[in-house]
Amino acid sequence: MKPTDTADPRHYHRVVDCQWGCPAHTNVPEYIRLIANGHYTESYLLNRKSNVFPGILGRTCDRPCEPVCRRVRLDGEPVAICRLKRVAADLRDDITGHLPAIPQRKNGRRIACVGAGAASLTVANDLLPLGYEVTIFEKLARPGGLMWTNIPEFRLPARVLWEEIDQILDMGVDLRLNAPVDSLAALLEEDYDAVFIGSGAPKGKELKLPGRWDSEQVHIGIDWLESVRFGHVTECGERVLVIGVGNTAMDCCRTAQRLGAKKVRVMARKTKPYFKASPWELDDAIEEQVEILENHSPSRFIVEEGRLVAMEFDRVTWSPGDDGRLRATVHDTRVIECDEVILAIGQDTAFPWIERDIGIDFNRWEMPVVDKATFMTSRAGVFVGGDAAWGPENIIWAVEHGHQAAISIHAYCEDRPLTDRPPEGMNLVSQKMGLHEWSYSNDYDEAERVKMRHVDLQERFRRLDIEVEEGFDIEQTLTEVERCLNCDIQTHFEANLCIECDACIDICPLDCLTIARNGPEEDLTRRLTAPLLNYPEEPLFISEELPQTGRIMVKDEDLCVHCGLCAERCPTAAWDMRKSDLLVPYAGLGAGESHPTLLSLAMAGAAGEAAAASGAER
Amino acid sequence: MSHIRKPRVHHPGLARNRLGLTRRDYEGAMSTLCAGCGHDSITAAIIEAFWELEIAPHEVAKTSGIGCSGKTPTYFLKEAHGFNGVHGRMPSITTGAHAANRDLVCIGVSGDGDSLSIGMGQFAHVVRRNVDMLYIIENNGVYGLTKGQFSASADVGSKAKRGQVNREHPIDSVLLALNLGAGFVARSFSGDKEQLVPILKAGLRHRGFALIDVISPCVTFNDHHGSTKSYQYTRDHYNRLVYADFVPPAHEIAATYESGDARTVKLHDGSAITFRKVPGDYDPTDRDRVYGYIRERQRSGEVATGLLYVEPALEDGGNASDFHGIQGTVPEPLTECAFEDLCPGADALAKLQGRFR
Ligand SMILES: Cc1cc2nc3c(=O)[nH]c(=O)nc-3n(C[C@H](O)[C@H](O)[C@H](O)COP(=O)(O)OP(=O)(O)OC[C@H]3O[C@@H](n4cnc5c(N)ncnc54)[C@H](O)[C@@H]3O)c2cc1C
Ligand SMILES: Cc1ncc(C[n+]2csc(CCOP(=O)(O)OP(=O)(O)O)c2C)c(N)n1
Ligand code: SF4
Ligand code: SF4
Numbered sequence: 001m002k003p004t005d006t007a008d009p010r011h012y013h014r015v016v017d018c019q020w021g022c023p024a025h026t027n028v029p030e031y032i033r034l035i036a037n038g039h040y041t042e043s044y045l046l047n048r049k050s051n052v053f054p055g056i057l058g059r060t061c062d063r064p065c066e067p068v069c070r071r072v073r074l075d076g077e078p079v080a081i082c083r084l085k086r087v088a089a090d091l092r093d094d095i096t097g098h099l100p101a102i103p104q105r106k107n108g109r110r111i112a113c114v115g116a117g118a119a120s121l122t123v124a125n126d127l128l129p130l131g132y133e134v135t136i137f138e139k140l141a142r143p144g145g146l147m148w149t150n151i152p153e154f155r156l157p158a159r160v161l162w163e164e165i166d167q168i169l170d171m172g173v174d175l176r177l178n179a180p181v182d183s184l185a186a187l188l189e190e191d192y193d194a195v196f197i198g199s200g201a202p203k204g205k206e207l208k209l210p211g212r213w214d215s216e217q218v219h220i221g222i223d224w225l226e227s228v229r230f231g232h233v234t235e236c237g238e239r240v241l242v243i244g245v246g247n248t249a250m251d252c253c254r255t256a257q258r259l260g261a262k263k264v265r266v267m268a269r270k271t272k273p274y275f276k277a278s279p280w281e282l283d284d285a286i287e288e289q290v291e292i293l294e295n296h297s298p299s300r301f302i303v304e305e306g307r308l309v310a311m312e313f314d315r316v317t318w319s320p321g322d323d324g325r326l327r328a329t330v331h332d333t334r335v336i337e338c339d340e341v342i343l344a345i346g347q348d349t350a351f352p353w354i355e356r357d358i359g360i361d362f363n364r365w366e367m368p369v370v371d372k373a374t375f376m377t378s379r380a381g382v383f384v385g386g387d388a389a390w391g392p393e394n395i396i397w398a399v400e401h402g403h404q405a406a407i408s409i410h411a412y413c414e415d416r417p418l419t420d421r422p423p424e425g426m427n428l429v430s431q432k433m434g435l436h437e438w439s440y441s442n443d444y445d446e447a448e449r450v451k452m453r454h455v456d457l458q459e460r461f462r463r464l465d466i467e468v469e470e471g472f473d474i475e476q477t478l479t480e481v482e483r484c485l486n487c488d489i490q491t492h493f494e495a496n497l498c499i500e501c502d503a504c505i506d507i508c509p510l511d512c513l514t515i516a517r518n519g520p521e522e523d524l525t526r527r528l529t530a531p532l533l534n535y536p537e538e539p540l541f542i543s544e545e546l547p548q549t550g551r552i553m554v555k556d557e558d559l560c561v562h563c564g565l566c567a568e569r570c571p572t573a574a575w576d577m578r579k580s581d582l583l584v585p586y587a588g589l590g591a592g593e594s595h596p597t598l599l600s601l602a603m604a605g606a607a608g609e610a611a612a613a614s615g616a617e618r
Numbered sequence: 619m620s621h622i623r624k625p626r627v628h629h630p631g632l633a634r635n636r637l638g639l640t641r642r643d644y645e646g647a648m649s650t651l652c653a654g655c656g657h658d659s660i661t662a663a664i665i666e667a668f669w670e671l672e673i674a675p676h677e678v679a680k681t682s683g684i685g686c687s688g689k690t691p692t693y694f695l696k697e698a699h700g701f702n703g704v705h706g707r708m709p710s711i712t713t714g715a716h717a718a719n720r721d722l723v724c725i726g727v728s729g730d731g732d733s734l735s736i737g738m739g740q741f742a743h744v745v746r747r748n749v750d751m752l753y754i755i756e757n758n759g760v761y762g763l764t765k766g767q768f769s770a771s772a773d774v775g776s777k778a779k780r781g782q783v784n785r786e787h788p789i790d791s792v793l794l795a796l797n798l799g800a801g802f803v804a805r806s807f808s809g810d811k812e813q814l815v816p817i818l819k820a821g822l823r824h825r826g827f828a829l830i831d832v833i834s835p836c837v838t839f840n841d842h843h844g845s846t847k848s849y850q851y852t853r854d855h856y857n858r859l860v861y862a863d864f865v866p867p868a869h870e871i872a873a874t875y876e877s878g879d880a881r882t883v884k885l886h887d888g889s890a891i892t893f894r895k896v897p898g899d900y901d902p903t904d905r906d907r908v909y910g911y912i913r914e915r916q917r918s919g920e921v922a923t924g925l926l927y928v929e930p931a932l933e934d935g936g937n938a939s940d941f942h943g944i945q946g947t948v949p950e951p952l953t954e955c956a957f958e959d960l961c962p963g964a965d966a967l968a969k970l971q972g973r974f975r
């Protein structure tokens with residue numbers, strides 16, 4: 001097999017499973033170490049750089065990082081990456097001085113964004129420091145998109161939401177509220193250099209069954225949550241059925257509990273393995289005594305004299321058909337009495353306000369065709385991101401789309417090709433402090449994942465805005481940070497130094513290492529110290545030939561706990577523990593660069609004055 | 619010395635032997651030897667061999683003398699019995715332990731200094747007595763623990779770290795053991811577990827005295843250019859003379875080797891050693907020819923390795939010439955004999971003394 005090129009940032013990036021799994025490449029292990037050392041503000045700022053909304057995401061993120069956390073493969077439970085992010089947000093100091101300074105002199109470019117959700121806000125966050133003027137048109141009376149209208153306050157306190165939205169608005173966004181864009185053609189007529197569409201996926205899916213429109217008691221989930229948010233809905237019936245079992249359904253059923261419902265049932269067509277909701281959201285709903293009924297396929301609404309009284313379901317089981325797809329067998333029907341039904345079976349995008357003859361191609365699902373890398377439509381200068389691009393995702397994806405779209409918009413405005421994406425970089429720095437001393441806590445901690453404490457069941461139902469999760473206290477934080485394996489502290493190998501003493505092979509607790517004769521992939525991968533479990537998703541490191549025997553060092557990156565014992569037991573420092581720092585480019589910022597902040601400008605100003613003063617003396 | 623212990627977490631696919639133990643269950647404390655010391659690799663090979671042989675750690679007695687090598691029993695089989703004796707005296711301690719409890723699986727770890735300098739006399743006599751033990755010499759050509767003085771196994775012309783050249787003739791433990799009548803004699807290299815592990819297993823199963831001299835580079839004091847016990851030198855002059863596979867009793871001795879190439883030697887417990895790729899005129903059961911062959915390889919500058927000599931078990935499976943056979947002791951361990959049998963009392967003593975009056 002060919003030697004691994006560790007100079008390519010992708011190899012070590014892949015080893016940091018969480019960062020690789022995070023759409024925005026948040027540097028998780030580094031922010032966790034910062035928390036461990038009590039540097040909450042630095043940790044928050046590091047988060048903010050990539051994911052823009054650490055306080056919001058520390059409570060609500062879909063956490064694609066956690067299922068892929070290496071810890072899952074070792075003891076079954078990921079590090080509580082997301083909730084540690086919240087710790088940084090909760091305990092940080094005021095960060096105003098650390099935010100990018102906004103140039104007084106603008107660059108003369110004007111950008112229009114449609115919708116004030118996470119995607120557009122990220123675009124603004126990235127472009128304002130470069131001197132752009134950014135106008136956001138929002139159809140509702142408040143910005144925030146679904147983060148404001150749909151994520152309930154018992155999960156995301158308003159104060160946290162507004163604080164992080166204001167950080168961006170205060171950079172000088174020209175925000176137009178109650179300003180729906182109803183013609184893109186008209187907007188394009190105005191004097192904007194580029195348009196970003198971040199209008200989300202605002203249309204809840206319908207359930208077109210008999211009786212659907214015969215009463216006032218059937219609601220679309222996302223619209224209903226929005227009505228609750230704006231205070232138009234303040235109570236609900238005693239018996240509520242929520243149709244669908246995704247994350248929206250979980251928010252609907254838990255909201256109903258708080259609006260006075262006595263019996264809330266979530267109706268699922270399939271069984272638990274097929275539920276769309278994240279496991280932790282399911283757990284939280286179940287903790288609140290919501291009942292989830294499996295294998296109930298809705299067939300009609302039963303309405304008597306204009307009042308919904310019940311719903312009828314087919315009771316089904318599922319078996320795979322010839323094509324492997326599951327087919328339902330109906331066994332009987334069941335009528336379940338109810339006072340209200342909430343439909344939470346998905347969302348669609350909707351673009352009635354985009355004319356079809358202005359050079360923007362649409363596909364057969366009536367969605368604009370968007371380039372996966374540049375986020376541009378077929379009309380130059382019109383970009384799409386967030387849920388509007390390819391349908392509903394989540395906040396962290398909307399943020400990453402925003403970053404990428406901002407890079408494209410900047411290149412577009414500067415007349416550079418959009419397909420030349422700025423390259424990532426990587427810093428590698430040895431963490432050796434002494435003979436057996438490393439800059440990080442390398443001892444494997446066997447602690448189990450810390451459990452989040454929740455507000456008492458009775459107490460939390462008193463109001464809609466009581467945050468259920470209490471956050472980690474210091475002790476919980478200190479336990480949880482130690483569970484992180486520091487996967488970014490890489491085992492870095494220099495083949496020419498190795499004397500093939502086997503010390504590293506012998507000490508490695510996870511049997512990651514092998515010295516063997518090279519061979520073709522299917523042969524070499526069968527001759528390793530321990531069997532490969534997750535190859536090729538988890539990569540192998542292949543060294544150059546070793547000087548004494550011409551064999552090679554192979555490392556299976558899969559289960560390495562980054563204990564550093566290989567490096568400690570290596571007599572020649574052929575193994576070293578080096579921190580890999582992935583340098584991610586942003587609009588106007590090459591890999592590893594950052595904007596001047598108010599603080600850094602003030603300090604540079606002071607230094608300049610001091611230099612001028614000392615020059616005068618001479 | 620590492621400040622953290624080796625974490626207990628292990629690969630989920632780690633195999634268990636019939637006792638339900640993983641290889642990790644055969645480990646000991648964290649090594650305090652220099653990083654890269656050959657002795658640590660031997661420790662890893664010992665762990666592997668015991669695990670593969672499915673020997674319960676509490677049935678093992680591990681003994682040693684003084685030296686870096688003498689420290690190593692701490693690093694394997696933490697649940698075994700152990701005794702770290704004075705310099706060069708490991709043989710008599712092991713002899714005592716085995717005399718008292720012949721069921722113990724005895725493994726003694728020594729160094730070239732421990733065995734061939736201060737402990738030379740003890741070494742010679744434990745071979746003669748044919749104590750049923752595996753005797754490992756971790757051979758690095760120096761006194762590692764006392765900072766690298768030449769030991770009795772240093773070759774003429776070998777250079778010390780500071781440049782002095784050794785002029786005294788070396789003692790070769792393998793030739794010595796052959797001379798003294800050892801029934802199992804091997805040489806291997808800490809950097810070659812593929813060879814070492816099967817030899818360790820065979821040595822543990824051999825009834826009677828088994829010597830394995832393992833070239834085990836001292837990274838700190840004897841791994842430089844000019845040393846004849848460095849990793850580089852050993853690899854450059856290495857000759858895997860014989861390939862020996864250990865075949866446990868229950869297994870068919872598979873004829874996977876091309877006929878004529880392979881040769882099988884049975885051990886007392888029904889297990890066997892299969893030799894393959896042996897040079898045409900080599901007979902691992904012919905003591906004199908083995909001796910000559912090793913000398914010849916040495917003259918041509920090679921380090922001949924492998925299971926070099928083994929005495930086949932007697933047809934009845936016993937070995938009348940091992941320590942207990944020679945002494946005529948009872949078949950059960952003395953530790954399990956009734957106290958009255960071991961100590962017949964004052965009357966019996968008086969009677970005995972009466973015979974000399
Ligand atoms: C109930 C629910 C709970 C969720 N919970 C989570 C969660 O816990 N974690 C998570 O990561 N994700 C969650 N999501 C998904 C997440 O909220 C979205 O993926 C994310 O907010 C998308 O951001 P966006 O900027 O693309 O669009 P949106 O947040 O949808 O913002 C779009 C904005 O555009 C405005 N707009 C639309 N059309 C126009 C127009 N023509 N003119 C002007 N303005 C317009 C809308 O009013 C809206 O403010 C949840 C979604 C729902 C429905
Ligand atoms: C009676 C006695 N004499 C001398 C010493 C000093 N001493 C300690 S270790 C050692 C030599 C060890 O050499 P070796 O057996 O080759 O072991 P290594 O350290 O090389 O593994 C000596 C001479 C001692 N401990 N006790
Ligand atoms: S850091 Fe080294 S010794 Fe530790 S698990 Fe990883 S490869 Fe093994
Ligand atoms: S410990 Fe170092 S010198 Fe020894 S085999 Fe491993 S990498 Fe090579």
Ligand code: SF4
Nearest residue numbers: 652655686762836837
């Ligand atoms: S001094 Fe030599 S023999 Fe002793 S531990 Fe260090 S390397 Fe091994």
Ligand SMILES: [Mg+2]
Nearest residue numbers: 729730760762
């Ligand atoms: Mg020695």
